[in-house]
Amino acid sequence: VQVGFHRQAITQFLAENAPALEIQPESHQTPLKISYFWEKATAEEIHDLHQALLTAQLPCRVIYSHDVYLDIVPDRAGLGPAVKFLVDELVLAPNQVYIAADSNHAADLYRYGFQGIVVANATPQFKEAMQLRAYFSEKEGAQGLLEGLEHHKFFTRPGKAHQWDLAHEGFERAISSLRRNITPLGFSAASLTDNPLTDEESNYFAVWSRDGIKTGLWSLPLNDTDVTECFRRTLLLLAEHQSPQGQIPANVQIATAVPDYGGIGDIASIDSVLWFVIGSCRYAAHTGDRDFLTHIYPHLKLAMQWLRAHDSNNCGLIEIPESSDWMDLFPRSYNVLYDEVLWYQACCDYAVVSAVLAQKEEADSYDRLQERVRYKILRQFWPTTDKQVNGHFAETQFTIGNAQYLLAQISPFGFSWRCDVYANLLAGLMGLLDPPKMERVFQFLWGVGANSPYPVKCLYPPIQSGASDWKDYIVTNLLNLPEHYHNGGIWPFIGGLWVRFLAQHGRTELAHQQLNALAESCRLGIFEEWEFNEWLHGQTGRPMGKAHQAWSAASDISAYQAVHHDNITADFAPLSAEM
Incomplete structure (x- = not known):
């Protein structure tokens, strides 16, 4: 707390520059508090005094109360x-x-x-x-x-024993919330009847690839006929609108069935294609629908060709344009951890379904590729101080020393040391991290409070204005201010993955505890309880996103089932040719 607090220098500065202040008696002073009398000070005067101290390189906090008491304390106090x-x-x-x-x-x-x-x-x-x-x-x-x-x-609040009921109530209400997003074409991203959508938000009246597929994957273990059929419609709709080159649309408008292949700035949605491959393979594996797989396979093959074309230097990893995945107003590009992890999973799943359909050459090719992608991710995104015999000058990420998590992005020109919480959880759940790395990721996320006040923040730390990776477009619609949205906001759908990460890592008691916290975050609402909001403020934990967000509800469902039933295999468990 006391670091940077120079009591004597502050006292001397105020004696010379603020003669109106009257020092309080010695009995009111402490080593970490300087107290004054200052009657009827205005907010502007208090602000100016604080700024003067900061300008003098004397960091501190200024606390004024009861129109007379002024306390100067350390900046961290x-x-x-x-x-x-x-x-x-x-x-x-x-x-x-x-x-x-x-x-x-x-x-x-x-x-x-x-x-x-x-x-x-x-x-x-x-x-x-x-x-x-x-x-x-x-x-x-x-x-x-x-x-x-x-x-x-x-x-009148229920006691601790009721917390288990809270998680169960959350599970039941999540199913109800999920059903609000069933449409004739597929899953909507958020309920179309519970949100006052403006014209600028008209794209919410659409079936989104990434939203709909994650929603479908995480709700498959319900074995609910209506939900499973809606997932099937989602996949077939996206396949129907695949471009001749293989791209899957970011979304398809519900009213007009018109596809949109880009978002803000008309930038391609790379992860829409990745999730399409993963979702289609795993829908077929879970349901055993061979007719669906036979129908969808040509679309998968074309999608994988489109994705593989993004590996322009034949290194195995794909190059991602800036802001072209779910973080569609955020400065990351080239080799982005989130997209590379999905690319690894897509290669694994596509190799298996190719083998099932007796496409041996295709299966062998992508089986070899997934091994290469796995190696590249672990080598490139998890720097160590160990000498790399085949390293080269562009691998600047190794200057960071021994990492505690997979880095958010790398390129020949630099790297981002920030922790993409979502991508690291995916890497753990998809089997990319061994137990020691899982433990290091857990210790880091737990230590920095990524799950506080609710599980879990998507990024740590958030990008602040003036940072080297800050971009002017971050403030578009004021969405990505620090602790907001993609810039360190809390996303319940990632919170569900956090609960499952804990369960998979053997921290069962903590997983139950965090499931209750996730249920509480879903219970909160802007207008009423149990809104399953899109996202929450990263510091206050107050909901700020759309109500009845499909993937928030679906992820809560999968987290509850993972903790209570231990039979969640639809989305992350390795596929086999015996599917």
Whole structure:
């Protein structure tokens, strides 16, 4: 906490530059707090004082309360960070923490999505600052606290034993939410009747390749006739609109059946094709529908040719244009971990179905390729300090030393050291990581709190304005601000993969615990409970995305089944020729 806090220098600076401040008695001072009297200071004056300290290279926090008390504390100190640390250590969800205050000295407590209470005798400045962050009691002091606790149902909340029921209720409600996305053409990305969609969001009235296929894969173990048939329609619709070159559309409009092959900026959706191959192979394997496989195989062959053409240097990995996968407004390109992991899985699955259909040459070719892709991913994306006998100058990622996770992207010109949480979880579930690497990934994600306040953030750390990889287009529609959307937002569908990663890695008790946290994140809603929102804010945990997002519901279903039934094989278990 004390790192960078220069108490004597701050005291001297304020004595010389802020004579209006009156130092409080020695009994009110501590080594990590400098306290002053400053009557009726305005918000602008407080801001200017803080900026002056920062300009003088004296990092700190400035806390002003009750129109008279000014405290200067270390930049990393405060009630908020302290309580957040304790919450993370105890593995509590934000809705399990109740806070109450009456002045700005505790304002930072209200940043983390806790159950907030503001008592009636709070200062006007504090009430104004809190706005929608808390319940405003009509009573003062302790009575106001009790009123707030009553509002938050503290005295009637079910006990710990009920948490198992919460996960089960989430499972049942996820099935209901999933059904809202069944359309005559296939799965919609989000419920078309539960979201106030604008013209700019008209592409939500579509069957999306990546959304629909993941939704189908994660709901296959339900063995629900309506859901399985909707998955089949999704795959056949996408195959019907495959381009002559082999590209699968990003989406197909439900009203007009018009395909769209690009998104914002008309950039190709590479992962739509990857998921199409994986989803088609695994639908056929799970259902045993040989007629479907025979019909879809020519489309798979053409799709794999289209994908393989993206390996322009014949290294085995495919080159990805910028922002051309599910992170469609995000700066990553060339060899992107997420896409390479899917490419590996597509090669494995396609080799198996080719063997099933007696396409031996095709099967052997892609079986050899998947081994090469696997080797390249582990060698290129997991740097070590070991000497590489065949290394070359462009492999700058090895300057990072021993990695704790697979890097987000690499190119001949550099690499991204950020952790793509989603891609690392996929790599673990798809069998690319051995147990020691699984453990290192777990320890890293657990250590940085990627699952806090809810499971799980998609990226760590988020890109901040001014960082070398920040791009102006990140703020388009204000979607990718730090802790938002693809820039470190929480995605329940990835949370489901996190639960399954824990279960597969043998951390069963923690998997149950995190399944409850996932259910709680799905229970939250913008307008009502159990909205299964698209994404949540990465720090506060409040829902900000579309309601009844199909893949959020489907991933919760697969996570529940993985923890309680241990029979989830549709999406990640290796396929065999005996399918």
